[in-house]
Amino acid sequence: MLLLRGYNEPKNLAFYVCLWGDFLKVYSNKQELKTEISKSYEKYISEFDDIPEILKDKRVEGVDRTPAENLAYQVGWTTLVLKWEEDEKNGLEVKTPTEDFKWNQLGELYQWFTLTYANLSIEELRHRLGDNIDSIYEMIDSLSEEELFKPHMRKWADGATKTAVWEVYKFIHVNTVAPFKTFRTKIRKWKKTAL
DSSP: OGGGTTOSSOOOHHHHHHHOTTTTOOOSSHHHHHHHHHHHHHHHHHTTTTOOGGGTTOOOTTOSSOHHHHHHHHHHHHHHHHHHHHHHHTTOOOOSSOSSOOGGGHHHHHHHHHHHHTTSOHHHHHHHHHHHHHHHHHHHHHSOHHHHHSTTSOHHHHHHOSSSOOOHHHHHHHTTHHHHHHHHHHHHHHHHHHO
16 A cells, blocks of 8 residues: 555554554645645755765665665656556556556565665655656646546546545655655665764
């Protein structure tokens, strides 16, 4: 389940609802969602302004990801959200999280994100993430308010959850706003030790 972002072992829904105060955030319209994404993204991405490329793979005690891995994780999840929507629009059957990984294999999926993206430079990762965020804004704009905020409007959203009913905006939120806040804290902790 997407609720597991940043954690290696499965937990139950109640644990994550308590963990993330803004997990159940409700937006009144598209613009409010886009504004919140923009605000959290700008704060998150600006943390990488002063990280030299030579330190992108540096590990520090007490932080579970290097700067490159931190960004790779964001690029990975935002790429998946866009792929799910694009595949459904093209009439393809969408397997979430991916064709190759099931929800109980998130650790392996995170490793795949690292292998796929963390070899890129910080600048390339920032650029890819920025492009993904722009594409998510376009995705939001392309959806009606009903498609974005009402349940059962996308097969991929229904198929991604077994017991909960999630609207498309929740998938966007937990793959942008929520992790940008959480991972900003992680990269700030890394910077205090490494810089």
